[in-house]
Amino acid sequence: MKKKMSEWRIPSLRARTGNASGDDAPSADVAPHIWRSRISWRITLTVFAVILLVQGAALYYSKQNFEMTQLAQLRAVARTAIIQHLAKITPAKLQKDDTPLSLADANRIMSTSPVRGLAIYGLDDNQIISFGEETTLPPQGLATYWTSDKDRYEVVYTPSDLDSPFNVVAAIDSSGIPQAVTQYVEKCILVFFLMAGLVTSILMLALGQWLLEPVLTLRKNLLNAAENPKEPEILGAGKEGRDEVGVTLRIANSLIRKNAWNIKQMERQTEERIHRLAYFDTLTGLPNRTLFMEKLEETIKRKVKGENRRLSVFFIDIDHFRDLNNTMGHEIGDRFLEAVGRRLLGAAPADAVVARINADLFAVMTLLDYADHDGSATLERLLGALSAPVNILQEEFKVRVSVGACTSPYDGHDARTLMKNADIALSRAKEDGNDTVRYYSDDLDLAVSRRFRLLGDLREALQGDQLQLYFQPQFDLATGAIVGSEALLRWHCPDNSPEGSHLVPLEEFVQVAEQTGLIIPLGEWVLRHACKAGREWQDKGGAALSVAVNITSMQFHHGDIVDTVARILKETGFDARLLELEITESVFMEDMPTSIETLRQLHELGVRLAVDDFGTGYSSLAALRSFPVDRLKIDPSFVRNALINEEDAAIVKTIITLGHSLGVKVMAEGVETAYHLAFLKDVGCDEAQGFQYSRPLPSDKFREYAAAYGRGLLRNSLHIVGGKAS
Template identity: 40%
Template sequence: MMHSERLYRAVFEHSMEAVFFTTPEGVVLAANPAACKLFQRTEEEICKVGRYGLVDASSPRLADFLAERARHGRARAELVLVRGDGTRFFGEASSEQFVDDEQQVRTILIVRDLSESKKSEQLLAESEAQYRLLVAAMEEGVTLQDEHSAIITFNKSAERILGLTEDQLRGKTSFDPDWYPIHEDGSPFPGETHPVVETLRTGLPQSNVVMGIHKPDGRLTWISINVQPIFKEGETKPYRVVATMHDITESKLSNERIVRLAHFDQLTGLPNRTLLNDRFRYTLSLAQRSGETLAVMFIDLDNFKDINDTLGHNVGDQVLMEVATRIKSILREEDTLSRQGGDEYILILPNADADGAALVASKLIEVVAQPCHIAPHELIVTPSIGIAIYPHDGANLESLSKNADAAMYRAKREGRNGFRFYTSEMQAHSARNLKLANMLRHALERDELQLHYQPQFSLQDGRIVGVEALLRWAHPEMGMIAPSEFIPIAESTGQIIQIGEWVLRTAARQLRVWFDKQLPAMVMAVNLSAVQFRQKNFPELIDRILAEEKLPHHFLELELTEATAMDNPKAAIDVMDKLHERGIRMSIDDFGTGYASLSYLKQFKVCKLKIDQGFVRDIIDDPEDRAIVTAIINMASSLGIQTIAEGVETASQLNFLRLQGCNEVQGYYFSKPLPAELFEAFATGNADDKGAEQPFGPWGAPGRTG
């Protein structure tokens, strides 16, 4: 017995938990050291305050604790306890009654400190609350799903992104067909490959999986999903997954718009040059593997600029869209039509030979040329088409399109509204043009350019009243190069500006020299290119040249082609007005070959119309040419404008023109264009035997020597 008591006392004294012996009434009989430490009181103090002095009377569970102990003799509860310094803390109190050796009812009370666990619980609760707030506030949608992919819980963003209410979303699985999920290419996204299902099956996370889902209202929403697995301890198969999702609809549409801007023409929706290159590379690879040919067409609309200038760019844009639609209507799915800007298109025809390309070109011309109704206008648009065939005409898009372009220009030169195939002759022509362009850069400094002069005669009295300065190029190796060949090159390379200024200055200087030599007064006519005429401050340039050469303004006549004048009529009128104010004469060259309207012609400050030699050549045999020439002369006369006919070569032509009232003439019938010294001799009547002819007398017929 003594041994048991000592053992009991040892346990009581050394227990890590607070232990009290009390009477049923709450008197503390003993408290172990752990109890004194926990409550920060001595044993004597504890015994003095009693059991109820250690418990906060407002403790929520106190009444239940006492009632249970009274009924069963034992009780357990979490109570709010009071230390000696008055601080409160949570503790778990366990109480059990027993009868001691003296047959007295006693209570053993064991108290365990719950401060740390309560603090951990509070921190955990606060953390969970913060987590819930964070998840609820996230722009990302978040779902927690079970092992069957059924949604257990979710945030508001998930409801918004998925377009479902709380009731609709809870319990819904990733297999649900109502989602109608699709891949980015538009193909179905099977439920068994859904990223949530994949993670549940494999235990592996899924990242940035993009899919399209259909909301209940039918709208397509694009989302990017990340999925993380949750495992029970010791298990390898997830029992939960957390899915986070972003609504990427706007960014995806923006990216698609960027791609469209980068690869498609914004007006017609056709592929642009970048996408054309990609499509061509693919088509070329197929042709190389199969040994087949392919065709490249270069399409340009004839006189399209007229529509823009007269009806406005809005009508022009509608025409371009209509043309694109018509061309696409006759193409196969594998063909590629691209707009290159302006009114130019490139068409790639896989597995097409010359015959197939010709058939497509014929259909294309037919469908484009149909009347185009753009209220209130009915327009006729025709195409000129050049065709190059791989591999005969080039091995890449650059060479094929360049050669097709050259063939297209041949189609334009030969009447428009047609197609031409690229030929080796065109290649030779292109090579020669490149060579001429390089040589032309040095022609001025090497003194290779010359001016020849052709006299212009009055049909009233036969006098020389003018002279036209005509540019010639005498190359030391290639000989005389025709103006019709090198002037377009000079215009396309921009060299015409420098050359044109040289021509104007040289012609003005030469006329001044002749005046100083007492030659009869005459007007110097100089041809202008379109590039020169559009040159900034062109009237001021003329002022400067005439001042430097001391030539009165009214002795210079500038010839502008009808096509150039009508290219931008309002701008042409502005420049003509400025030249007219300075006393400089203007004439329209090649009249009848263009499309000048009578209303514009009245506004042009011109003194003369030059009848194109193409009409003069056949006026004796061709009634249509006779009618055109007669109409031009009569119209000009009614407007108070003089006429001059070029290319006169026979007496019959001369007599017809004189009878119709034409004012002036020039041509080989009188004299070919002559170098300055020969023209001087011709004009003074001192021709030698080097090819100059006698002056034109009153209706006499001079002889020709060249």
Template identity: 35%
Template sequence: MTDLTKLLQCKMPLAAWIIDVEHSSVPWCNDAAEQLLVDSLGEIHSGRRIISDTLKERLSLCLGAVEEGKTLAFNWPFISKNGTRYNCTGSVISLGDERKGLSVEARPVVLPSAPQHDQDAGLLRQFKTLSFVIFDMDCVCVESSDAFKTHFGDIRHVRDLFAVSGAANSFISRISKQENLSQEIMLSALDGVRWHRIEVSKNALTNKIYLLAHDIQEERDHEVALYRLNNYDSLTNLPNRNLLYQQLESALINARKRQREFGILYLDLDGFKVINDNFGHRVGDELIQRVAERIKASIPSGACLYRLGGDEFVVVLENTHAIEELENIATSIMQNASNTYPVAKMEMMITASIGIASYPSHADDVDNLLKNADAAMYRAKSTGHNLYFVYENKMADNINAHLTLGGGLRKAIDEEEFVLHYQPKIRLPDEAVVGAEALIRWLHPELGMISPDQFIPLAEESGLILPLGEWVIRRACRQLQAWREAGYPPIKLSVNLSSRQFMQADLVDMVQRILQETGVDSEYLELELTESMLMADAQQSIEKLHGFRKLGLTLSIDDFGTGYSSLAYLKKFPIQTLKIDRSFIHDLGLDSDNDAIVKATVAMANSLNLKVIAEGVESRAQVDVLNSYKCQEVQGYLFSKPLCSHEFALYMDTHGFSNLSASIEADYV
């Protein structure tokens, strides 16, 4: 009965504890040891002696002569409460501070063979506190310990231990072919299906099957918790960077072996830092959760979504055949961003810049694939919002330039290396000059003129957009005052606000302070905002816009038609002007859809007593169509390119300037 003897000796799990010989105490013991030493628990927890002076002296002598990791040359007996005899063996361990201790294991003493009935009864007594059961060769339950009954209930057949019949069949088949079995398996206990570690021994002499089960569900739960902690994002429950690299390495091996392709999309949310800074991290976290849910719903079932941290996500798609498959995913994500996110009792809007890279077209290893997708994402972010780009070789150079510009941006603001250029604005139908749009440029001392699409994203990301935006307002007001002092009629100045600047808590006070400093009357200052900016939190936008109106400022919506505002909110926003985006003007007269959109926008604005301005006008045909729709003002290269302040003054002198109030618009693009 060798196998059963081993089973009894193991008495799974084995009782183990640590003895601090010097202090005659037990600083640690496992659950099995606590049950075995139940009468000594009070002494153990209080640190009192649990070994005799004789044994302590003997162990102390041995500790000095035995090296760490070695087992003592003798066992010492221990008798449990139920009378079972154990032999305790100890191996030497370090307890720190150059002190040695013992790691102890207790194994039951196997008594000489007894008649079968007495032997089974003895086994049940020895396994009284453990889940132990005896089956006959037909797997019918013969007898079980009290602990087994408490844990599993009334088991009549081994099949009753399994929640799935297939698992029961597999177990019965295995035990019929082998004498011993040891495995971790799920069994059906009274409190549900749980993981157990079982040891099974079949004895041909007694025609009995002995099974010892130990519940390890908590151990498994702990392992799962540690795994999730290391490999999943706690906020979104998405797999994190660790699992991303695992999948990419696996995908790379498979792709090389089978000559296949795979690709990734690198996503970064547009303006998320602004939301965190202005609404707090709780709102930001909730928004991240909603975004993750929507992205996951936007990608195909074969794609995997990961969160890298912050506002960065990666989508992986294996076994691709063309880059268009990745582009279709990007398009789907952008389309699903058109709906607002209900967050903290607000309706918020946020988009993402997306970079795409594919193996082997854009990189032949994981690190470069991620780096190149990141570079493509930066290209999308620098170009605009809610865009995607596929990686191109020149994008890596753009990243280096991006970082170089970022280092000099704060210095440029301090030393005022920026200028405003002005493009004439024309009134219809008489085509008189009534104002201008001002465009900011960076006069870099080494790189020369830098366009705003290169440095504005840097300013947004770094937070420098706030001092830069304040500079634009102040500089434009000073220019307005200078023109007025030069004898030009009073003109209205329009300043385009960035999304982060609009969320600035003291924006109204800052604008009022600049007006007072420059001496400009508030009726000549117009603030221009985008639809997406207003809809990020429509209710708060309405309150802030009314605050501006109390100051006497004029309000305008820029790039109208490209955002996602509703007519219901358009009525609530206290605005006076709509500016039709150039994308609708480009094919005007050639595209019936654009014609219909522009005509409807102008008609709607007129019915709401709003002024309409069309930007990007480059042909006489476009002017004719806009004139027929009764659009009030236009601007574009058909009339003039952007001019410095001196050249713009000459342009006004040459082409005439209306005596009516004009508008000069300061913009970032």
């Protein structure tokens, strides 16, 4: 069925169903309809007329300027021709010949230039001689005269113009100027019409994009909702504009979604009941083995393989549960299992999955992070939750468990393998005696061997060139200028891969370094190379930017940090005022008197101090006032969630207010979007860093980025100042 493009009526559902090429692409309807839209034509013709009017006014002044330019060129050509011959006349020759210019020279001037006639006057304004057409201008008076028919142009050249003791009045042929002006005007008119036509065409297309296309999209969405109300296809979702048409489209789309949601609600409730019976344990309400396997497989694909994360799987088996069940009865046994399930669920991380695999076997899957690199911290919390006896019918029953654990990707890349390996580890724990924890490994020393291998590689990396510093720029929110950078460590460990190396996650080798004491020389390496980079930027003409370096607890309390910083500053020649040391709250609180003294000594060196990840520790206001710090850095987790979590937003505002009350700067980390940036500016944050501005960059790239950014900021400032001045 064909649809006329000029029709604005809504087609029937039957007609719509048969027209896949028209209604399925509402944007394709815009081009035909726009040329029939009255409002589009009114706006476009008005703009077209205004453009022509403005261009006509500009052409009037441009034409006059063109004429003046042409006359100036004629004056210059005539002057050049005259001065070439008058320059040959000396006072001695003038006394001898009694004429400053011969007839032959005059004819030569008039034949090689637009000059038609000449009249030469002495300094007493008496005419000495004339050639060609008679001139009308006196030597004193008007400097130029253009005849009304624009055929002749007379010019008076003074002695200073000709560098000779004569006044010369020249009659110049200007008959070609009117034609040149006419051609110039014609070209300008052609260009103006082309520009006006282009602007109007673009305007018509813009009207189609902003006005007609949203209307057609709305029609399409309503038709889709009428045909399939449960799952309508909504075009343009999330792309509605902020104008009246966009708001109308957004409201209509919201109504369509609401209707679809209401229709699907009863179906969802039914499906949830079926799903719960199939995937959840009816006794504890926890996921069963089937759902646990699915969740595990999904997490492996999405997090382990997709985001290079790690996870642990714990099999937790209740020791002697069969004896309890047989002795006390199934009711006591069921309540005991329910209590164990509740405790595990309460102690597990928020993103963990706790499941009941079979009668007395529970499983926990949890993602790992820097603070819990092997899952031991999570397991400790789980076992701690089970340490207290379970009280049932005024009787206490102790909970003793055996645990088998494995980690992905090291112990498996799929759910079935991890489940098998966790079961193997659990069996080994049972063999070694109840109330035991065992991690899966090819042999029990595999995990230790891996840590020693990583430690050896890290020692080798310190001696070689495997370590590299990246720098993430930091910005002043008020001026937009770069104020410094944070040094971040990267380790590219050589291997046999096609790339020749792989990036070792920071949390892996830092954990090993902290446990073995290698963190002290590693931290010194970072500090030294960060200062070298900062000094190198200045030596190459860059701005004096601060460099922030993280200091760990072991470095701060056991690494003679004051002497180390002083020595490195002296070796590198880096300005101490440009070095900032970032230390977390928990480090300060370990030994407050010693910490305050250490901070005071660092401050005396000229080094700036920052509290890193502020808000995640437990420092009090009174304690914070005792520390000589210069900056508070808001933890990235608060910044990322501030737009969606009122509590995090309140924390951010509180930290900023606290920092300002203490007279220190406040910097936000983890600024990833323009919305985060706008929020931070609104609440008065001083500085920021994050992916919204730039990812961490190698030293040379950072220097180039800072220079280019600085030049761009300067140009913008000059442009703004120039605009105000004009």
